[in-house]
Amino acid sequence: MTGTLKVGVIGLGFFGSRHARIHAEHLSAELVGVCDRDPVRAAxxxxxxxxxxxxDFRELLALPELDAVSICLPDRLHEGAVVAAARAGKAILLEKPLAHDAATARRIVKAVETSGSRLMIGHILRFDPRYVQVFHAAAPERIGAPIHLRAKRNGVRSTARRLGDASSILFYMGVHDIDAMQWIARSRISRVYAQKVAMLGTGNEDALYAVVNFENGAIGSLDYSWAWPDGLMNGFRSALEVVGTRSATYLDCADQGFFTVEDSGTTGGDTHLWPEINGRIAGDLADELDHFINATLSGKPYLQHYREAFDAIPVLDALAESARSGLPAEVAR
Ligand SMILES: NC(=O)c1ccc[n+]([C@@H]2O[C@H](COP(=O)([O-])OP(=O)(O)OC[C@H]3O[C@@H](n4cnc5c(N)ncnc54)[C@H](O)[C@@H]3O)[C@@H](O)[C@H]2O)c1
Structure with missing residues (x-):
């Protein structure tokens, strides 16, 4: 494929609207169609x-000139659009998680492999300079063997309310760290023991904590919350640390290093994820879409194979099962 990638976006909510803008602003892409079941949003x-x-995404996918789509539908609704896009022969950038459970993820992978279409999953941390540096610092020749890992991703309660039962703390937030921890530990999670709590009545979990075991012998802990009051700086906090036999590495993203101080208080701003800089969306999401566009045009492999992205989904299943049963759960591979 050469020249300009002709792209469409399916699902134009919080994230799809940003995908659409980035594709429209990219010099090697042309946004030819946008789709949302809400006609006002689409217009x-x-x-x-x-x-x-x-x-109707089927009408968008029927455009003969369309090369590729970003799929940004709610987490439980990925399958129909991905399977239709694969059958239509389009390259697909699918927002994380690949699917909301492993059975659905397997059907998606089968449809993609049967069609021969290309698939990339939007694991944005793979494009975040902070997480990429932790990945390199945790290389076996530097860190030795990982002993323990800790991941935190905490957000505000209004996000849990906005999404309602269209998502879950594991699909929306947890999958980021499951993918990142398995990537950084160079090992998959084999067993989990989780607990969750819901007191706020948002329609979602308020928090889920878990202890996990990796195939290489390391242990890890997960700290997910959707319970913070909306005044939390930037709406979220995240952290990741890895301690190995030779060295250790950690990230603390409690803020993004930029503050505005007024009489009413101090607020932060996005300097990494999808900030608007000089009239365009920049940051991790723009880098992710830039990679998708360029790799699709050139035919080069995507940074992460979708089978590696798949590996996070059985862990989500096991965490949900353990939190439900109150017992440890093995990850079904
Ligand atoms: N990588 C990240 O950091 C990140 C951040 C936010 C969201 N996400 C992912 O992006 C996806 C979308 O999340 P969101 O927050 O934008 O959700 P959202 O609820 O804000 O938007 C979803 C949109 O899809 C539309 N929609 C629903 N069913 C449809 C259908 N059948 N056809 C066409 N449109 C339909 C809705 O009208 C809505 O506009 C999720 O998978 C989420 O996990 C990723």
């Missing part, structure tokens, strides 16, 4: 980007 995005508006 608004079409008006600001110059793309055609659709309310």
């Amino acid at each position: 608004e995005l079409a008006a600001t980007t110059g793309a055609r508006a659709f309310t």
